[in-house]
Amino acid sequence: MTDTELIQKCQQGDKQAFEELVQRYYQKAYATAMFFVKNPDAALDISQEAFLRIYRNLDQYRFDHAFGGWLYQIVKNLCLNYLERKRRKWFVFSDAFARQNGRLREPAEPFPDRLEQEEQARWIWKAVQQLPEKDREIILLKEVAELSYQEIADTLHIPLGTVMSRLYYARKKLAELLKGVPG
Amino acid sequence: MIRSCDEIKILMMKYLDQEASAEEQEALRRHLGHCQPCQDEFHQLKTIKKVTGEMKKQLLPEMAWEEYWRHLYNRLERGIAWILISLGIIILLGYASVDFVRDVLQTTQLSPLQKVGILVLVLGMIVLFVSVLREKLMIRRHDKYREVQR
Numbered sequence: 145m146t147d148t149e150l151i152q153k154c155q156q157g158d159k160q161a162f163e164e165l166v167q168r169y170y171q172k173a174y175a176t177a178m179f180f181v182k183n184p185d186a187a188l189d190i191s192q193e194a195f196l197r198i199y200r201n202l203d204q205y206r207f208d209h210a211f212g213g214w215l216y217q218i219v220k221n222l223c224l225n226y227l228e229r230k231r232r233k234w235f236v237f238s239d240a241f242a243r244q245n246g247r248l249r250e251p252a253e254p255f256p257d258r259l260e261q262e263e264q265a266r267w268i269w270k271a272v273q274q275l276p277e278k279d280r281e282i283i284l285l286k287e288v289a290e291l292s293y294q295e296i297a298d299t300l301h302i303p304l305g306t307v308m309s310r311l312y313y314a315r316k317k318l319a320e321l322l323k324g325v326p327g
Numbered sequence: 328m329i330r331s332c333d334e335i336k337i338l339m340m341k342y343l344d345q346e347a348s349a350e351e352q353e354a355l356r357r358h359l360g361h362c363q364p365c366q367d368e369f370h371q372l373k374t375i376k377k378v379t380g381e382m383k384k385q386l387l388p389e390m391a392w393e394e395y396w397r398h399l400y401n402r403l404e405r406g407i408a409w410i411l412i413s414l415g416i417i418i419l420l421g422y423a424s425v426d427f428v429r430d431v432l433q434t435t436q437l438s439p440l441q442k443v444g445i446l447v448l449v450l451g452m453i454v455l456f457v458s459v460l461r462e463k464l465m466i467r468r469h470d471k472y473r474e475v476q477r
Binding site: 163166167170171172175188192195196199200264268269272283286287288290292293305308309311312315316318319322 | 336337339340341344346371372374375376378379380381382383392395396398399400402403406
């Protein structure tokens with residue numbers, strides 16, 4: 145069954161269709177959230193919240209766009225909200241800390257344990273994080289959200305040719321950053 | 328058709344992402360057959376494609392589908408339950424307030440000043456409730472990441 149057929153069934157209140165839709169996308173949603181927030185619990189919560197919002201807003205789904213792109217936007221927005229809240233909390237704390245100690249300290253950014261275990265994965269993870277935002281996003285859309293070129297173009301509102309050229313330059317920059325990574 | 332190295336770079340992307348047509352794949356093979364710099368670049372990009380393709384697997388935990396769905400379904404059901412509970416409370420509170428005000432106005436055991444005091448208190452509570460509700464709605468409306476539509 146296609147995504148469109150599933151969504152049409154969901155709109156008619158078919159919970160099984162929604163379950164199938166979630167099953168099809170939950171790993172991508174989680175991986176995308178994980179990419180942004182780098183915290184397994186928060187990523188799990190955000191990915192589930194994204195599906196809840198989708199369920200509540202199913203009537204707003206535009207059938208001329210890919211479901212994967214819609215899901216990506218929701219997950220990304222929730223992640224940005226989460227990071228903003230976290231930044232504000234950190235700001236309040238760090239402000240008090242700085243007053244006490246006379247300086248500010250950067251919060252530690254924990255790597256997921258699984259990545260710690262694998263040197264190559266850590267290299268890639270770090271390298272992708274170092275890319276400029278536009279390059280990072282195009283890699284994320286292609287490799288984590290697994291969207292097609294057309295779906296990426298629709299999601300980012302850019303021409304198809306731009307998707308390919310942006311991917312090319314992002315990968316070239318990654319290649320530079322990953323020099324020496326075990327192949 | 329002879330293609331420039333710049334055009335070939337785009338074909339490389341399409342090939343690696345499995346979006347190239349048979350004709351484009353053939354054009355790429357032909358070009359790589361006689362262009363060493365493009366061949367080197369293609370192998371480099373192929374490695375990058377491979378390693379970034381594996382990145383997703385590294386981001387995923389050992390996550391059981393049944394557990395994920397159970398959590399999500401519970402949240403879905405509870406969300407609906409909370410909306411119903413809230414609606415019920417608002418209706419009952421509204422009804423009780425109207426009833427209370429009517430009783431206060433009709434009773435002869437209270438002095439006019441006491442009645443005014445009670446009515447002002449009720450009015451204050453209603454204004455406070457509306458104000459908090461309005462603030463919540465305004466925050467929701469101006470939250471730039473609130474919605475999720477394209």
